[in-house]
Amino acid sequence: MSRRAVITGIGAVAPGGVGRQAYWDLLSSGRTATRDISLFDAGKFRSRVAAECDFDPVAAGLSAQEIRRMDRAAQFAVVAAREAIEDSGIDTTAGDPGRTGVSIGSAVGCTTGLEDEYVVLSDNGKNWLVDHSYGVPHLYGYMVPSTLAAEVAWQAYAQGPVALISTGCTSGLDAVAHGVQLIEEGTCDIVIAGATDAPLSPITAACFDAIKATTPNNDDNAAGASRPFDGRRDGFVLGEGAAVMVIEEAGAARRRGAQIYAEVxxxxxxxxxxxxxxxxxxxxxxxxxxxxxxxxxxxxxxxxxxxxxxxxxxxxxxxxxxxxxxxxxxxxxxxxxxxxxxxxxxxxxxxxxxxxxxxxxxxxxxxxxxxxxxxxxxxxxxxxxxxxxxxxxxxxxxxxxxxxxxxxxxxxxxxxxxxxxxxxxxx
Missing domain, CATH: 3.40.47.10 (Thiolase/Chalcone synthase)
Structure with a gap:
């Protein structure tokens, strides 16, 4: 009998609202979360609008040590994962931890933390040879994208396969698909799967400015800047956020009486x-x-x-x-x-x-x-x-x-x- 994968929990950190319900409320109401960039001074850039998350890590339940250790993208992923696990009602500490896996996608990893640290280490770009002693203790973690998946694995007590999937803008779909595959092939019974990115930084804005991919539509209402399929569109609007889901083997999910959102x-x-x-x-x-x-x-x-x-x-x-x-x-x-x-x-x-x-x-x-x-x-x-x-x-x-x-x-x-x-x- 073939194994099938179902989604039993959803967590989200999204522009316009932190949490699954706030996210759905935004989408179903047709409201937009695009606005003038506030996370850094975007005055010199071609595109100066984005969809930012109103994210307070303290209010989201992260400790001072977690905030110090984790890049913004990792914080998003951990908060979304906690919500997804709670939503699913599953106890990831029960059973065999080797049967629980993690699959997290990210296109640009810890961009925010890396850029912030470069600015400090190079004294705002003045020094070509940087002084590493000014770096935060967890700078190495910013350099290794797989730390994003590791942070989620620690939250879920997952000791099975843990992977970071990075395939550009399809990373989120591909990471969920990898989690589904782990269920279907019998490697895991539970997979925490999703993706996170916090790319809103000067380096990202500069890169997309250079290829003219993002909208220069800064003078109009920022809420109307993202216009897919509209004849007036002139480029995309950068965003940030994370969504993480609990994926389970369908039979096991039904036996424990889990709510099921969908089968993949x-x-x-x-x-x-x-x-x-x-x-x-x-x-x-x-x-x-x-x-x-x-x-x-x-x-x-x-x-x-x-x-x-x-x-x-x-x-x-x-x-x-x-x-x-x-x-x-x-x-x-x-x-x-x-x-x-x-x-x-x-x-x-x-x-x-x-x-x-x-x-x-x-x-x-x-x-x-x-x-x-x-x-x-x-x-x-x-x-x-x-x-x-x-x-x-x-x-x-x-x-x-x-x-x-x-x-x-x-x-x-x-x-x-x-x-x-x-x-x-x-x-």
Whole structure:
């Protein structure tokens, strides 16, 4: 009998609200969390807006030692993991700790801590040879991205496989998928999976300014700066945050009476082997990932009731993605409600995929499609149902979430509502 993986707990640290409920309230209301950058002086940058988390580590329950030890991204991950474990009702200290694993995604690791320490060690960039004695005791941990996963493992008493997945902007999707694989292959019974990134720093802003990927739309209302699929869009808005989920073997979860948000029914990834930032217009690689995910879930295109789009808000991505949906789903692509939550919470790089998986699980729970905020002048070349401005009540049993990242990474994941049955059960 095949093993199946289900989501039984969700934790979130997101722009607009810390915690799962605050996150869903933001998404379902169509509010945006994008604003002028306050975490550093962005006055000299081309793009000066972002989606920041109003995060107080003390209020979030972190100790003084944890705050001193952990980079902002690690703090996000630990707080989200604690909420997810509590939400699941599972006792990770019971049973065999070797059967509990961790899979955390991140695109840029401890960027904030590293940049802050470089500024101190180099005396604001004056010294080429830095004085290491000015560094914080845990500077080495900032250099090693796997410390993010290790921090979560310590919280969960996990002694099974612990991994840091870094595949750019698909890291969050891919980390959840890795956790699912550990369940399905029998290596783990519980996996704490998700992703975190806190990239809002001068170095990140400068990098995206250089390639003109982020919006220069600073003069208008910052809340309207992220405009996926809108004809006025001019680049994406950076964000930050984390989402972490408890993934369990389905039978064990049901036996203990756990709440189940969704089953992870299918996943696939592809690469275009083409260009670091460029995308082919036909969307073939994303379409292939969607097709394989459908096959693994044993579902048809017509089974998909909602698509959580990558929807970064760049012309290249939005049109590439629209082509991929048409290529993989055929005529049914025109009938599926689609939305981009990046319109509300920005693009948190590696973290966004896990935030989107969490949003899909919550959408299934509430039977509500989050909207694409700021979509008022549709791009005629993006002619699908991109659910503008207002959330929509909608019956759905299976949802698709996709990601597209620098390096040509394309990932697709299908979540199914518990109790509806799927093609996998017929096998």
């Amino acid at each position: 029914a299918g996943f696939a990834s592809r690469s275009n082997a083409y260009h670091m930032t460029g995308l082919k217009a036909d969307g073939r690689e994303m379409a292939e990932a969607i097709g394989v995910a459908l096959d693994r879930a044993r579902l048809d295109a017509t089974d998909i009731g909602y698509i959580n789009a990558h929807g970064s808000g760049t012309k290249q991505n939005d049109r590439h993605e629209t082509a991929a949906f048409k290529r993989s789903l055929g005529q049914h692509a025109y009938d599926i409600p689609i939305s981009s939550i990046k319109s509300m919470i920005g693009h948190s790089l590696g973290a966004i995929g896990s935030l989107e998986v969490a949003a899909c699980a919550l959408a299934l729970r509430h039977q509500v499609v989050p909207p694409t905020a700021n979509l008022s002048v549709p791009d005629p070349k993006c002619d699908l149902d991109y659910v503008p401005v207002t959330a929509r009540d909608h019956r759905m049993d299976h949802v698709l979430s996709v990601g597209s990242g620098f390096g040509g990474f394309q990932s697709a994941m299908i979540l199914s509502r518990p109790g509806v049955g799927s093609g996998r059960e017929a096998a």
